Amino acid sequence: MGTTVVQLTPQKLEEAKKYYAPYITPRKIPYASFFAKKDHLTITAYNSGKIMFQGDNEDQEAALWQIKESNKPKKAGSLPENxxxxxxxxxxxxxxxxxxxxxxxxxxxxxxxxxxxxxxxxxxxxxxxxxxxxxxxxxxxxxxxxxxxxxxxxxxxxxxxxxxxxxxxxxxxxxxxxxxxxxxxxxxxxxxxxxxxxxxxxxxxxxxxxxxxxxxxxxxxx
Structure with missing residues (x-):
């Protein structure tokens, strides 16, 4: 079972919530916007905009929401070796x-x-x-x-x-x-x-x- 995390904008997070509405399952998770189960996959979306995909073929599901590399917010820099x-x-x-x-x-x-x-x-x-x-x-x-x-x-x-x-x-x-x-x-x-x-x-x-x-x-x- 793999895990993929994607950072969404507030607008995209709302789109994701509507998209997964049929699969949303009530669950108390701190700071979570929603939790959904789809086939053999769980989707946990947080108020911060992070959405975590876990399960079979999670990377394929996450790819639906990933921003193209050129549009991703840039990190301050890579970490030093070791x-x-x-x-x-x-x-x-x-x-x-x-x-x-x-x-x-x-x-x-x-x-x-x-x-x-x-x-x-x-x-x-x-x-x-x-x-x-x-x-x-x-x-x-x-x-x-x-x-x-x-x-x-x-x-x-x-x-x-x-x-x-x-x-x-x-x-x-x-x-x-x-x-x-x-x-x-x-x-x-x-x-x-x-x-x-x-x-x-x-x-x-x-x-x-x-x-x-x-x-x-x-x-x-x-």
Missing amino acids: FAQKSIIGSDEVGNGSYFGPLVVCAAYASKNQLPTLKKLGVKDSKMLNDKQILDLAPKIKELVFYQELVVMPQKYNQIQPDYNAVHMKVALHNQCLHLLLEKISPQQPEAILIDQFVQESTYRKYLKKKKFSHSEPLFYY
Whole structure:
């Protein structure tokens, strides 16, 4: 069984929801727009615009929605060779924060010495794991690595919102999360920091200039 993930525009996401309407199955999945079962295939669409196809011939189904290569949003750049074998801090965010639930940012540090253990546990791209596997792995990962989590509940989010737009808010939280984690792991130093890209690098760095703390380690967006 394979897995393919495609990023859709809001308009395309609505088109997909209408297209799969006959196959939609009620299921509570955090931040999901809809979940559908079609033949031997499952389709999970998220409010972020990502749509995940899992099952037989999932790549063929995904191809119906894939943007031509020339029109795809460009990543900030490719990662250096052997990046996956280095000691890295990674950070990501989930949620909106304004109404339905919190905005959560988390950063974690995995040293190169911990990578074999993490791999043995079965840690991999979350898109390749089901909910049960993620829930089983989470406490084991938390015991093994240093991490920092910041949670902004809707009430607090809306208090801050007049001074921070959504992107500025995320940049501030990522930056603070990274700063606190770097303090935790000191005197250890990561070889690089990887941020799951939610905005163009130039925009991130523009807001970063306004922050009290900024990190000097090599910074990558992907």
